[in-house]
Amino acid sequence: MPRRYGVRSARRYLLTAASVVLMGVLGYCQFMSSSTKVVAESPVFQSEYEISQNTFKMDDEKLVAANTKFGFKLFSEILKTDADKNVFVSPSSVAIALAMTYNGASGSTQQAMAKALELQGLSLEQINSSNAVLKEFLENPDPKVQLTIANSLWARQNFPFKPEFLQTNQEFYKAEVSNLDFSDPGSPAIINNWVKEKTSGKIDKIVEEITPEQVLFLINAIYFKGSWTEKFDKNTTANYPFNLISGEQKQHPMMSQTGDYKYYETEEFQAASLPYGDNGRISFYIFLPKQNSSLTAFYQNLNTENWEQWMTKFSKREGFIRLPRFKMVYNIELNQALKALGMEEAFSKKADFSAMSEEKLFIDTVQHKTFVEVNEEGTEAAAVTSVGVRTTSVQLKPEPFQMIVDRPFFCAIRDNQTGSVLFMGSIVNPESSD
Template sequence: MKQEFSNARENFLQRRYGVRLGRRYVLAAASVVLMSVIGCSQVNSSTSAFAQSRLPRSESPIPKPASNLDSKLIAANTKFGFKLFSEVLKNDNNKNIFVSPSSVALALAMTYNGASGSTKEAIAKALEFKELSLQQINSSNAVLKNLLENPDPKVQLTIANSLWASKEASFNPDFLQRNRDFYAARVTNLNFTDTGAPSIINEWVNEKTRGKISKIVEKIEPSQVLYLINAIYFKGSWTNEFDKQQTAEYPFYLSSGQQKQHPMMSQSGDYKYYENQQFQAVSLPYGKDGNISFYVFLPKRNSSLVGFYQNLKVENWENWMSQFSKREGFIRLPRFKMDYDITLNNALGALGMAEAFSNKANFSAMGKDLKMSEVKHKTFVEVNEEGTEAAAATSVEIMPLSAQLSPPKAFRMIVDRPFFCAIRDNQTGSILFMGSIVEPHS
């Protein structure tokens, strides 16, 4: 069956693109769905923490993944990504921002499989799933995973999912089975009272992200019974690497008007380039085939990032993507490295998901009397002469309805001024990462 699916996928790619897909980038993302759930019944299990769990399998027929990617899912993910980024900007507009919309969308899609009633509708609204059935969402995510993981000599990209369940809890079999079938999730029983349990989960995340996300679980509270984790690792080199001998100190102009000396990489060549009255934009490809690129959007000196973000919408984005064309030119780009973290409760609430965080929440397709209590997102990115490396972790915590929400924790082409950037899979259109760099640090 696995071979048949692989063959179908290959045929689909050849029919649609006429070539084999390649992959390359230097990007690591770990999106983590942390589910702390109260279980009302028990499951007898003596399974080792590292062994595959024998949690109940569904007796209902679960449709298998389809062999083609529904473009509606990509459109939904893109629209959600820009909406989320816009909400994040409202609080952090004067800071460096770097988020993974793909990470957050995938984490919430997995959570969506446990939602019911008006809570399911609220999440669908936020994620732009209104025109997609659960079957379409799951099947397309399964296909997307396979497309993104297509190997390339200079690019590594892996996506791994897992469910870590307390031995004292039980869950809806269909919810578990959908995560097995569509997200290839490993389901494991774990003794949550063991002080070493967080380390076991963190070791899995650390392994799947090649050490870029070393810890996602700080402590397992008594009320927690399930962690649903997605980990993505991406690493790729530029198609044309920057010559380190050409890197030198140049001024970078901050929004305040001040300037700072910063290491800037320089390069000349042929690039996919687009320019209009508001900005210049260039696509810097990774790997041999350039299937994934780093996009830099630099507002012109008579404009600003604020003006650019007012136009950062799906319709404009798709138009911009179609306008890039080959052109000879020169690019000077800051070398930078940063960490970023944010609690997304307010942003997701503003997008229509407030009910999922309240005592009106309905996650009956997952278990009984549950709600989301906190969604945390962490990222790391480094751009240098060799390529790009990044990591992201998304944690969704689910608690009993009666639990009080704890307050959100505090969170902290001469490209010589604040700019927007994105890492995009050019074959599927998936935006893996996007960011606002107002002050680079190396």
């Protein structure tokens, strides 16, 4: 059985370190620069979601903006190889796992990771304290919404990791740190059982095997389950055509609903926000390219600046939505995408992780796996990221809209209070898969 190091209470840390600047790590939409309210001058969210001035400071906004850029850059890299597939990722999960790893980096490796993660200008203390606060702030935001974030470090037994590195990840990330006999064939099962537990059984494996050179796995797990504020009536679900990228048309179960939605439309796309729970703090966003456009064209404009602007444009409008039910599992190794973003050194033998150990270490693999199911009741989603380290005014009421999601679309699950993009996806074929 693994031996666990003691974990200090994050709440105790907050009480004893009240003077530390607190920041938002998971967020992907920039906060207002000098206000207590979130998301620029948004007419949609400004009056509904407020954050205490004692909780978030200007440094938080810088970090939220940094993670926004990283999340969309990463998604763009993934689409270069998986554009014709369903893609669903959690930029929050990847950011947290790499932030824990970042605590072990030094020198040019730390600089390269900071550039790739858009963290230049932020101190390690700022990044860590932000993670500690935002984890506690985001979890279980609504009686009808479950959101949990769990972290763990699995270390090779007797390998000389620096105590400061382990303690920092325990202190700020509430990471469970365990020593394992990596030579034991049962060790992967121990790690995977933790993953299965933290994702409510939706993801049951992230580590296939442990090689003799591997000495550490840093793992983040996020689990989300939210009921729609207004559930879809199952009696209205029926088969309708969905148009694939290939031009083929298939019949697929589509949910339908009429109501008042936060809605935004341009010449290129329609967008709607479907809220979860009693307070609608977390929403499911759908961006549907117009018939004369395409998902490829939409992705050419999907960046931090446009996203932040779009979030301020949503307004209440009556309409009809038809949305496909879908369920999928997505699995990807992120090594190449992260190297393309500037982290290549961290994966090479030139890597400097001397803040982690005196031994020569580098990142062996970054694995990311997600699950999502969208149905009449709501949405269930989970994500796991594993970083393996080895040695070596009055407006006229507009006409009701119609949004028939019968072709490939982009979607995201966003915490509207902090701006955190918890998940994002590209759905090109809503065929259910296990």
